[in-house]
Amino acid sequence: MTTLAEVALRAGVTPATVSNVLRKRGKVGAATRQRVLDAVEFLGYRPHLTARALAEGSAPTLALMVTSIANPFYPEFALAAERAARKNGRFLIVCNTNEDPVISRAYLDQIAGTLSEGVLVMNSRIGFDDLHTTRARGTPVVLCMWERPDVSPGLPCVAVDFFAAGALAAQHLLDLGHTRIGAIIGSQPEGVQAARYAGFCHTLKAAGVAHPAQEARFTRDAVQGGYEAACELLTEHTDLTAIFATNDLPALGAMHAAADRGMRIPDDLSVIGITDIQLARESRPGLSTVAVPTDAAATMAVELLEALIESGGHCETPMRIAPEPVLVQRASTGRVRS
Amino acid sequence: MTTLAEVALRAGVTPATVSNVLRKRGKVGAATRQRVLDAVEFLGYRPHLTARALAEGSAPTLALMVTSIANPFYPEFALAAERAARKNGRFLIVCNTNEDPVISRAYLDQIAGTLSEGVLVMNSRIGFDDLHTTRARGTPVVLCMWERPDVSPGLPCVAVDFFAAGALAAQHLLDLGHTRIGAIIGSQPEGVQAARYAGFCHTLKAAGVAHPAQEARFTRDAVQGGYEAACELLTEHTDLTAIFATNDLPALGAMHAAADRGMRIPDDLSVIGITDIQLARESRPGLSTVAVPTDAAATMAVELLEALIESGGHCETPMRIAPEPVLVQRASTGRVRS
DNA sequence: CTGAAAGCGCTAACAA
């Protein structure tokens, strides 16, 4: 390993000078600079990021906490986040919490403020208390994809209007003439996806369309969860002409359930989800969905986190609002059959 | 931020002693230990990983280089790799190279040996030269999922017998009575997926089944690539009863192509892929495929990398062989229709 | 414009 000192030696200067030319700080004579550069080149010197981090007091890394990177939604977010982080020379550490609060806490304890300068948290089971503790210790935390722009989580966050997303989905179904619409919610009633469902209900109600509680199912945010919920719904309420799911995964499950029952999509049943993950684009038929600005939100989250880092975390728990969700109509929704 | 020194002060000992009780190294009196622990507790002390890394000469992180974490195959691998790394207290930094050699090099230059102790590389466009350079500089590198157990890449690696995977897929199709089988290869003829195709060809040949070159297509390793290739194949060779794809993504694309042409799967066309990504399990019909031991390979790769790190990288470029691929029959393959 | 020196927080011999 080549060190600064070795470069300095070879260039006939001191480490301080080498540091200066490398960081483009301070004034260095052209001749000296060239000698230094030559030495760097010759020795193949690469700065030791850990040493630099220690000296500077902060590491060039950000932590991204997700429940599991294998959840199809997160990789897209992670990719965008990493790209944004790289812009300012930062690296991304992924932390799979696996829904386990103990693991989450361990991550926060170990990483926050030492190995990483800041933490990005995806909607997850991580307790707000833990996050506040982390923050109190001086490490900025940003909640990514907060679902309710109208309510502050008490932590810096990037909010996406998921209420609007639910409303958009409902409106689309309404526009197609559906009035018997089942709902599959990928969380518990008061869970993280509640706002999406609220938006859906709100729109239905405003249109005077009934939506009895029995036509809704709360389940896991997964294909299988949606599958099971849809089976129940389609069995118990044979007059349903459409299914709204608060997320693409359960929506996909609903499509499978319909297919297994010999129903054609969208002729016999329309299905719509929320998010627009890659799978939605690549399923057959393509899943109509309300696209959420994943990339933009990731970029904004990183930028917000970086701003907090620069400013020492001192800011009025701001909320940045991501662009509005937009309807993406594919082949899984169609006009209701008379 | 609380430091070791502060803890020491409060416990009335020296930093060295605190370090000893925390690392469970050396002998420390029970009373002293307790006082230290109390102080740690009271002050909420957390070791500064960066400082530790610098002092120890190595960081508790591993880098995982992939072309894009959004490629559906990588997240599953990344998850397993992270789990394995965590076992020994290491963190995972994901590096999306985006197929760009410049980015890859930049990562290697910056991270290897400074921010991370070792590098995991997924099959990608990263030049072997760069990897050797990294290794020569003292940072262990492990190639994950090397496709040819019979040929050493000249770098430590975990190999998966993809030739066998291709052979297995072919045999399955043969067993079902297919003799007119199109092939879609998700890389160039000499590319990374060549071994899979070779295994396929080998088995067909051994069975005396003809497979003319016109019935193979080399394309991108993506759904769309497979879709386009399948369209060509099905148009030009209407007597094909099955399609083998070297990866699940193009296989899925082939299924879509068939569906778009009104062909039923598996009645009119059988389709099989390789890997068994989550999408394969969740597509309709479920994709028959040859499952590759992703988790095992990830774990082995991390273990190998850690072994190299411990040993200072001095070992005879060993190759660890992952478990054999296994056939997973789902609904996309069936007996050929007479 | 360049050098000298202190120190980031921790670990690791070696003493005591």
Add this chain to the structure above:
DNA sequence: TTGTTAGCGCTTTCAG
């Protein structure tokens, strides 16, 4: 059993 003493490699005042 505990303390002392050096650094790890880099940045950063502050002198010269």
